[in-house]
Amino acid sequence: MDLTRAEIARVHHLIAPHIRETPVMETDGIVLKLECLQHAGSFKPRGAFANLLTRKVPDMGLVAASGGNHGAAVAFAAKALGQKARIYVPEISSPAKIALIRRLGGEVVVGGADYAEALAASETYQSRTGAMTVHAYDAAETIAGQATVGRELDQQVSVDTILVAVGGGGLIGGIAAWYAGRVKIIAVEPEQSRCFDAARQAGEPVDVSVAGIAADSLGARRLGALSNAISKDFVADNCLVSEDAIREAQIWAWQALNLAVEPGGATALTALRSGAYRPQAGERVAVIMCGSNVDLATLAH
Numbered sequence: 001m002d003l004t005r006a007e008i009a010r011v012h013h014l015i016a017p018h019i020r021e022t023p024v025m026e027t028d029g030i031v032l033k034l035e036c037l038q039h040a041g042s043f044k045p046r047g048a049f050a051n052l053l054t055r056k057v058p059d060m061g062l063v064a065a066s067g068g069n070h071g072a073a074v075a076f077a078a079k080a081l082g083q084k085a086r087i088y089v090p091e092i093s094s095p096a097k098i099a100l101i102r103r104l105g106g107e108v109v110v111g112g113a114d115y116a117e118a119l120a121a122s123e124t125y126q127s128r129t130g131a132m133t134v135h136a137y138d139a140a141e142t143i144a145g146q147a148t149v150g151r152e153l154d155q156q157v158s159v160d161t162i163l164v165a166v167g168g169g170g171l172i173g174g175i176a177a178w179y180a181g182r183v184k185i186i187a188v189e190p191e192q193s194r195c196f197d198a199a200r201q202a203g204e205p206v207d208v209s210v211a212g213i214a215a216d217s218l219g220a221r222r223l224g225a226l227s228n229a230i231s232k233d234f235v236a237d238n239c240l241v242s243e244d245a246i247r248e249a250q251i252w253a254w255q256a257l258n259l260a261v262e263p264g265g266a267t268a269l270t271a272l273r274s275g276a277y278r279p280q281a282g283e284r285v286a287v288i289m290c291g292s293n294v295d296l297a298t299l300a301h
Contacts, residue, residue: 001054001140003147003177003230011141012148015049018080019148024156027257030272030285033153036261036292040104042217043149043171043290044073044136050145051134052077060131061085065111065119067167067216068097069264069291070136075106086131088122090114093216096295114210116221137170138224147174149288154178159286163188163277165267166196166238168220171290173227176234187231187238188271190214190246190263196231196238199223213243217264217291241267245274250299253289260299265291 001007022034035043048070052062061084064074071087078085087101088111101108111121126133135142149171153162161184164172176185187196192212199205205223223231246263249270253259261269268287271277279285 008147040072040076041293042069047142047145048073048077063131065122075104079105088118137168150175150178163268167218169227214263239276241270262294
């Protein structure tokens, strides 16, 4: 699959009956794209449905590795299309996300200490059974699905800059592929999970250590190869944000906007709230609010 604008538009047409067109809202001069209101609590059903609707699913069904949100999305898409899904999650996954995957019909297997180990366990299962792997970020179908966030935003508002949180790179790769340099795209990462920053510095994807409050959604050990290639051409810059700043952005979103977002979902917003990214005068900035799978008791605490 070529990640052209025409192909992204075709994928959007295929998945549109199964996803929500999420709204945008403006506050304090910032445009927020509310993918936190997407089915299963994040943008990821877009990529999941893109895989299921453009590939042939074998009798053994689907397998995926996930910190939580991708697994919930695959489980949701599989149930909607009458398929079965086995989801490998790492030990760092939150109980709330594991419960969500099960509630959406997925079979959950704890497969290692972090995402990389869960991915390895899922690959072993795939090689043994022939199940179809739905990769969380480093597959053209997944990126094409996530790119529809950009296409939708492009149809809703005109902006100069888009801030995107990065885990493995599927979302930013897709949005960058859609806009193809027509707007400035900024990658935002937690200081303790920084595979995009490491890839920029090394000139290629490299392994990094992963930790911190956003690791269950932004905890990829290595930036995806496809997104890295796209980002070299179409992602202008990147910045890092602290744990405390992410918590502050979460609290602000809840108290000021009544939006319950997880740490990963607040990370792009954090760049503005903390000053890690400072817009120029007149610069119109959009922020992708990418995930809402947070335990409300934890948020309240």
